Amino acid sequence: MKLQHLSIIFIIIMLPISLIISAYTQAQIDTLVLQNSYDAKLMDASYDAIKAFDINTMNNDLSNVADTVRDDINAAISTFMTSFSASMGVPGGTDRYIKPYIPAMLFTLYDGYYIYAPTLTENNGFAYTLQPYNYYSVTYKRGSTYAVVNYTLDNYIVVYLKKGNEYEVRSGYLIAEDISVGEENTIEEYVPVANVATNEVNIRARNVTLDIYNQETPKGGEYLYERNELYYINPNSAKKYYAEASTFTNWVNENLKDIEARHAMRNGAHIFEEDDNTKIFDIGSNNNPEDINSRFNQHRMEVIKNSIQDNLNYSISAYAASAGANEDTKYNFRLPQINPDEWITISSNICMVAFVQGMPVGTRYYNNYSIVQSATNKFFVDPENIYYIDYAEDEKTRSYHKIDCPYLNQNSDKITGFSNYNFQKFTVKISNGGETTKQTYYRHREGACYYCIVGGHYDSDSKNFRDEYGNLYPENLVGNKQDAYYKAIGREKYNQYTTTNYFGEKNKQEG
Numbered sequence: 001m002k003l004q005h006l007s008i009i010f011i012i013i014m015l016p017i018s019l020i021i022s023a024y025t026q027a028q029i030d031t032l033v034l035q036n037s038y039d040a041k042l043m044d045a046s047y048d049a050i051k052a053f054d055i056n057t058m059n060n061d062l063s064n065v066a067d068t069v070r071d072d073i074n075a076a077i078s079t080f081m082t083s084f085s086a087s088m089g090v091p092g093g094t095d096r097y098i099k100p101y102i103p104a105m106l107f108t109l110y111d112g113y114y115i116y117a118p119t120l121t122e123n124n125g126f127a128y129t130l131q132p133y134n135y136y137s138v139t140y141k142r143g144s145t146y147a148v149v150n151y152t153l154d155n156y157i158v159v160y161l162k163k164g165n166e167y168e169v170r171s172g173y174l175i176a177e178d179i180s181v182g183e184e185n186t187i188e189e190y191v192p193v194a195n196v197a198t199n200e201v202n203i204r205a206r207n208v209t210l211d212i213y214n215q216e217t218p219k220g221g222e223y224l225y226e227r228n229e230l231y232y233i234n235p236n237s238a239k240k241y242y243a244e245a246s247t248f249t250n251w252v253n254e255n256l257k258d259i260e261a262r263h264a265m266r267n268g269a270h271i272f273e274e275d276d277n278t279k280i281f282d283i284g285s286n287n288n289p290e291d292i293n294s295r296f297n298q299h300r301m302e303v304i305k306n307s308i309q310d311n312l313n314y315s316i317s318a319y320a321a322s323a324g325a326n327e328d329t330k331y332n333f334r335l336p337q338i339n340p341d342e343w344i345t346i347s348s349n350i351c352m353v354a355f356v357q358g359m360p361v362g363t364r365y366y367n368n369y370s371i372v373q374s375a376t377n378k379f380f381v382d383p384e385n386i387y388y389i390d391y392a393e394d395e396k397t398r399s400y401h402k403i404d405c406p407y408l409n410q411n412s413d414k415i416t417g418f419s420n421y422n423f424q425k426f427t428v429k430i431s432n433g434g435e436t437t438k439q440t441y442y443r444h445r446e447g448a449c450y451y452c453i454v455g456g457h458y459d460s461d462s463k464n465f466r467d468e469y470g471n472l473y474p475e476n477l478v479g480n481k482q483d484a485y486y487k488a489i490g491r492e493k494y495n496q497y498t499t500t501n502y503f504g505e506k507n508k509q510e511g
């Protein structure tokens with residue numbers, strides 16, 4: 001065969017093939033690029049949503065009550081939908097095109113969670129609704145003992161106990177061992193309300209005090225709120241916290257010690273292996289409810305995961321079963337595998353999880369989910385989110401730190417910690433002779449430590465205090481830091497409002 005013939009054959013056969021391959025490869029690359037851009041858009045929309053949630057709940061005085069937080073969650077969902085739609089280029093900001101691809105959103109709160117999902121209506125349509133609140137609760141049945149335990153994101157539980165014919169409801173914090181702390185110094189501090197311009201009128205800065213930490217009106221200061229018991233914090237809060245937690249723990253040890261994981265039931269069925277004889281409520285130094293690796297915590301997280309998984313599965317499959325009727329998607333929705341590390345995040349933090357499925361992307365479907373954690377909230381006391389100030393330092397230069405920061409002086413006896421939301425900007429309305437103005441202020445004048453908070457040099461430096469996952473072990477803290485840590489946790493937890501606080505009254509009488 002002549003060379004020319006070979007060339008012609010090559011051109012006729014090989015060229016189209018290579019063109020097809022290159023077109024196919026290009027389509028795959030386009031899909032990948034598009035997928036990556038969807039990932040970024042999903043994360044951005046999720047961060048926007050959790051930020052909206054944080055801001056709204058911070059300024060909602062009743063936000064600790066799960067039911068009043070519905071509005072804040074609805075606002076977060078709407079932020080998510082708007083942000084996601086807008087970044088996907090949906091014209092007019094409508095979320096109509098995005099919604100069918102979102103089979104569920106999850107919000108984990110302190111003692112339970114909300115699922116937002118398309119729910120079947122009477123006339124076989126779908127309504128996008130926030131379902132009723134689910135508590136992290138589980139029933140244990142052992143002989144004639146019957147206990148319903150409501151878990152939370154930390155060491156606080158509520159127990160509804162029925163033993164034979166006796167019936168009791170108790171709530172409280174579980175602690176591994178007795179910790180004794182002294183009275184805290186009351187902290188007197190003036191915080192200036194920032195100068196802000198409202199309707200082009202400048203309002204002068206005024207001093208307000210850290211109203212909740214002292215009883216008397218200090219000279220030259222003004223309180224933002226009227227003085228009342230609600231804003232007064234007892235300097236013995238921390239001491240009381242440990243005493244009451246100890247009473248409650250003893251009660252739990254007495255009454256629930258023999259309960260094992262295999263006794264756990266939900267909807268009439270056992271939820272763990274029949275031979276799982278883990279004693280969850282045998283509390284002590286070898287089962288420390290404040291240690292993430294303890295039997296109590298592993299079980300608590302399993303219970304939360306189990307409940308969320310069941311309900312998400314139910315919601316998503318109900319939607320999938322009828323998705324054929326949904327002309328927009330024609331996709332088989334199902335709950336994706338969430339990895340164990342992500343479950344730890346979900347079951348120990350205020351989180352939002354958004355699922356996106358079946359969205360056409362190039363030659364494939366886009367499936368992903370985002371997990372974002374609330375950064376600042378009033379829902380519970382996270383030891384990691386307590387910031388410490390050394391009041392012995394010069395007022396002009398001092399800053400707030402994490403407890404194990406090397407720049408926080410361990411020898412100072414004036415270290416005090418506060419939950420991180422106290423360091424946020426607050427907005428307050430001040431009425432002055434019929435004129436109401438909005439002003440902003442900070443409860444603390446200190447700035448964030450560049451090293452531990454802004455820079456976050458934690459992995460490399462804190463080996464003495466933390467495990468490989470970054471969990472802090474307070475028993476390793478040295479100098480006055482340990483005392484400051486226990487006081488701050490105790491005070492903040494003691495003053496944390498929960499709807500079930502009143503079940504803890506009995507801990508007081510005996511403590």
Ligand SMILES: [Zn+2]
Binds near residue numbers: 452
């Ligand atoms: Zn620091």
